[in-house]
Amino acid sequence: MKSPLIVTAVQQPCNADRQTNLDFSIAQIRAAAALNADLVVLPELHLDPYFCQNEDHQTFDLAQPIPGSTTAILAEVAREANIVIVSTIFEERAPGLYHNTAVVFDKDGSITGKYRKMHIPDDPGFYEKYYFTPGDLGFTPIETSIGKLGVLICWDQWYPEAARLMALAGAEILIYPTAIGWDAEDTAEEQQCQLNAWITIQRAHAVANGIPVISCNRIGFEKAPDSDTGIQFWGNSFIAGPQGEFIEQADATENKLLIATLDSARSERVRRIWPFLRDRRIDAFGDITKRFID
Numbered sequence: 001m002k003s004p005l006i007v008t009a010v011q012q013p014c015n016a017d018r019q020t021n022l023d024f025s026i027a028q029i030r031a032a033a034a035l036n037a038d039l040v041v042l043p044e045l046h047l048d049p050y051f052c053q054n055e056d057h058q059t060f061d062l063a064q065p066i067p068g069s070t071t072a073i074l075a076e077v078a079r080e081a082n083i084v085i086v087s088t089i090f091e092e093r094a095p096g097l098y099h100n101t102a103v104v105f106d107k108d109g110s111i112t113g114k115y116r117k118m119h120i121p122d123d124p125g126f127y128e129k130y131y132f133t134p135g136d137l138g139f140t141p142i143e144t145s146i147g148k149l150g151v152l153i154c155w156d157q158w159y160p161e162a163a164r165l166m167a168l169a170g171a172e173i174l175i176y177p178t179a180i181g182w183d184a185e186d187t188a189e190e191q192q193c194q195l196n197a198w199i200t201i202q203r204a205h206a207v208a209n210g211i212p213v214i215s216c217n218r219i220g221f222e223k224a225p226d227s228d229t230g231i232q233f234w235g236n237s238f239i240a241g242p243q244g245e246f247i248e249q250a251d252a253t254e255n256k257l258l259i260a261t262l263d264s265a266r267s268e269r270v271r272r273i274w275p276f277l278r279d280r281r282i283d284a285f286g287d288i289t290k291r292f293i294d
Contacts, residue, residue: 001147001172003264007039007212008032009248011237011256013220014179016050018062020245022047022070025087026077028257033081033261037111038146041086043218043237044154045100045291048090053224055130063092067111070105077145079109087220088160088177090131091116100132102151102177104142113142114185117153118162125224125231127181128155137164147172150211154178157215161288167209168277172264174205178217181233195234203244212247212262213240218252242270243273 010028025042032040045051047070047257051059064070070089078085084106091101100117116135120128139162141148150171156162157176166174180198182191199215206213219235223230239251239260246259271277287293 001262001264001267002038003262005039005146005262005264006035006037007041007173007214007239007260007262008035009041009214009216009237009258010043010046011219011235011250011254011258012043012046013216013255014043014046015220018047022252024074024208026073026217029085030081031078031257032259033083035084037259038088039084039149041177041216042088042215043216044088045090046088046177046218049222049234050179050218051225052128052131053125053222053231054226054259055127056225059131060092060098060274061112063090063098064103065093066091066114067245069113071105074103075105075109078105078107078110079103079173084146084149085125086149086155086177093133097133098131099135100153101135101171102153104144104149105149105173106144106216108145108173111256112144114141115140115151117156119155119159121155125229139169141166141169150174152176154180157205158196160201160205160208163205165208167211170268172211173262174202174209174211176202176213176215178215178237179233180217181222181231184229184232191234195236198234199236199238200214202238203240206240206242207244207274208276209266210242210274210276212242213238213244215239219255242267243274281293
């Protein structure tokens, strides 16, 4: 990994039209570049309001091919700004076949890799199984000019197996573009429990694997298309170091460009002190591939 490495994450609202959302993202990318950042991470599906709150076949019209019109724009921005970009796009792979896909643009504007979301939720307000086919690219880090990026997406962040496999394959940073929020009917206590769990599980991935984590969420209330309910996206994006320590953090409502400087030597020192990879009992882990052990 390039060291020192200046990384950023864009916490932004995505509840406007596509062009407005994209323009905001691009302005933040350029702001990151002005700070000499090497990497900028955008929230999950940052081009549009979160459309998975209901099931509507017309919504598939929002999908686009990769490469396509948006990737062409972001590729040019990456090249002009000399920065690596992680963007998440509703991908039309073929008629009737769609994915939630992270695209990584290198500093020269090339698409250096992509990751298709593997774990697809299906919960009230998060009807993603209707829209997205589970990913088929595996847990493979994306090689860039600044290092190997372990890009995962939102619901993937709850699975330690995904983080571990990325780390075992050489990922030097775990990156989680995210769209997660509260149901307005949840109590304040329940909302805090959910937020604490979300932060804790991702910090734990940093600890267990000895590498930094970038978690990038959207903010703002987004009304459901077919009711008066909606999701209050809870922000709280953060960048954590290899012991799970907060380096940079946002609150629940602010537009913020998070920035942090990472040192690959620190990750190596942490792994020497906490040699979890050395002591893994891989000879006893065979049951991990079972759904449940009866």
